[in-house]
Amino acid sequence: MSSNPISSQAFQQAYQALNPRQKEAVDHIFGPLMVIAGPGTGxxxxxxxxxxxxxxQTDYGPENILCLTFTNAGVEAMRKRLESFIGKDARKIGIYTFHAFCNQVIQDHPEYFNMVEWQPISELEKYEWMEEIISQLTPDHPLYRGKGDPFVDVGNLISLNRIMKQEGWTRDIVQKEIDDYLEKIKSGEDEEFVYQVKTKNSKKGDLKWDKIREHEERFTRTKAALDVIEQYNKLLEQRKRYDYEDMINWVIDLFQENNGLLEDYWERYQFILVDEYQDTNGAQNEVLRLLTDYDQPNVMVVGDDDQAIYRFQGANIGNMKSFADRFSGSGLKVVVLEENYRSTQDILDAANWLIANNGNRLVTYLQQQYQLSKRLYAHV
Structure with missing residues (x-):
């Protein structure tokens, strides 16, 4: 018998109002659960x-539950609704945005973070400090602008730095992706870089070397951008400042290096729920992976498969599929909330197809999603 009976009329009414599929998800207490829910499904x-x-239904208390969402508004909406169910005990439930959760970890364990004097950097300072680095570039640097606007690339450099931190991409990872991509197009694997018909100067099957060299030049600039970003992050460290995205990566590093502390969080949070799972970036997903990196975790993710499959946002595109793959042998339960949604297998098949046909998704992400091909790569 549970020591935490929820007898409020508001909760009982809310439970009885659920449709059969919703009740199926709500009643699946233990083990991994993925709920595919479109807009307007409550x-x-x-x-x-x-x-x-x-x-x-269990003997666990509110302090054993962690709920992660993406906005402060979502946090408040969740807490307000729970207060109507269980009263003031709702304040004991860990309801956070990913950043707020990581900030709480940092605040709870200052002994692991030598950050007493560290302060977050403002948006204005980001631009000022990046301009400071750009102003010191020599004429032989690929990002040197000569007589043009020397700071035209600053906004894109800041965006690229943010993306890399969000996705957990190191400089080495990005450089390897670039090298692999260039090797692929030089080998003739990509039809875009191969003549499909005979022309005046080329035979069918010849490589389009002019186009290949254009891409090599673009990625030379990208690698140069990585150098500038590395200098920027060293400057942050020297001046004891940090970006908003740094908090998540610090907590990832702590959890990876301190198994004892991570196990404390496994013990504390027996149930983990994540909303808008398809929107998690690489670093956020790694936090969740670490928090559930043991046998049969009680973890529930809620995501919109339409957004996840048709988002075309590189590393984010496989989150739903990755979760299903990870727990497919651990009793994963999948609940689809709308009758007109595709079956689970269709969802996974579609995700597989997209990933298989998007081999350079990191490069595509950098170029297309943030238009770096126009501003970081395509210098005049």
């Missing part, structure tokens, strides 16, 4: 009622 209500159900 995801906040579903998550709130499931938390109430956990407290009703």
């Amino acid at each position: 995801k906040t209500q579903l998550l709130s009622v499931r938390i109430g159900r956990i407290l009703e």
Whole structure:
């Protein structure tokens, strides 16, 4: 018998109002669970009622539940709804954005972070400090602008730095992706760089060397951008400042290096729920992976498969599929909330097809999503 009966009328009414599929998700207390839910399917209500159900059906307390979402508004909406179910005990439930959760870890364990004097950097300072580095470039540097605007690339450099931190991409990772991509197009594997018909100066099957050299030049600039970003991050460290995205990566490093502390979080949070899972970036996904890196974790993710499959955002595109692959042998339960949604297998097949046909997705992400091909690569 649970020591945490949830007898409030608000909770009972909310539970009874669920449709059969929603109840199926709410009643699946233990083990991994993926809920595929489109817009307007009452995801906040579903998550709130499931938390109430956990407290009703188990002996765990609110302090053993962690709910991660993406906005402060989402946090407040969740907490307000839970307060109507369980009263002031809702304040004991860990409801955070990913950044707020990592900030809490840092605040709770200052002994691991020598950051007493560290301060977050402002948006204005980001531009000023990046301009400081750019102003010191010599004429032989690929990003040197000569008589043009010397700071035209600053905004894109800041964006690239943010993306790399969000996705957990190191300089070596990006450089390897670039080298692999260039090797691929030089080998003739990509039809875009191979003549498909005979022309005046080329035979069918010849490589388009002019186009290949153009891409090599573009990626020379990209690698140069990585040098500038490395200098920027060293400057942050020297001046004891940090970017917003740094907090998540610091916590990842701590969890990876300190198994004892990570195990404490495994013990504390027996149930983990994540909203808008398809929007998690690489670093956020790594936090979740570490928090559930043991046998049969009680983890629930809620995501919109339409957004996940058709987003075309590089490393983010496989989150739903990766979760399914990871727990497919561990009793994963999948609940689809709308009858007109595709079957689970269709979803996974579609994700597989996209990933298989998007081999240089990191490069595509850098070029297309943030238009760096226009501003970082294509210098006049």
